[in-house]
Amino acid sequence: MHDNKCFLDFQSIADDYLIRHRSILDVLTKYQETSARVNRAVAKAVTGCGxxxxxxxxxxxxxxxxxxxLKDHMSSHLVGETCPQCREVIANELGHSLFYLAALCNLTGLSLHxxxxxxxxxxxxxxVFHLT
Incomplete structure (x- = not known):
């Protein structure tokens, strides 16, 4: 039950601080934008930092x-590990994405948990059949 409290608290704080972008259209586009920023942060770890x-x-x-x-034969295509700076940027962008995911759950009456x-x-x- 403690795990559920974390989700509830996060959804509650997302609801409290979601002021300007409260429209479902704003939340959907902000969620998409934050997802793109996650992609960009990973790309910059490759192209900018290396x-x-x-x-x-x-x-x-x-x-x-x-x-x-098959999993034993598949590759992530990633070589190396993210440095502390890139790891922090990616984590921050993932956090923003989670915020808008929580906001989307709030607006649609769903529990993130x-x-x-x-x-x-x-x-x-x-x-393995789940995603097919």
């Missing part, structure tokens, strides 16, 4: 690999 690199090639796995083994719990249950139940 602490991480993208080494992308076609994913391949042995033809006889079982579906459950319940949404996460339901998604957790779906993934746990359906496993």
């Amino acid at each position: 602490c991480i690199q993208v080494s992308a090639v076609r994913q391949s796995a042995p033809a006889d690999a079982a579906y459950s083994e 319940e949404v996460m719990l339901q998604e957790y249950k779906n993934v746990k139940t359906l496993g």
Whole structure:
């Protein structure tokens, strides 16, 4: 139950401080904008800082690999680790994105905690078939 309090507190504070952009249209576009800023922060870690690199090639796995083994053959295409500065920027941008996600939940009458719990249950139940 303690975990739920964190979600409730976060949703409550998002509701308290969401003043200028209270319209559903504003929240949707701000959520999209913050998502783009997360993408930009990761891209800048690659192109600006260079602490991480993208080494992308076609994913391949042995033809006889079982579906459950595919993860062992797939790559994130990332090389290196984010430096403390880039990690902080990415975390801040993710936080802003979470704020607008919480605001979107508030405006639509959803509980962020319940949404996460339901998604957790779906993934746990359906496993690899969840995202297909």
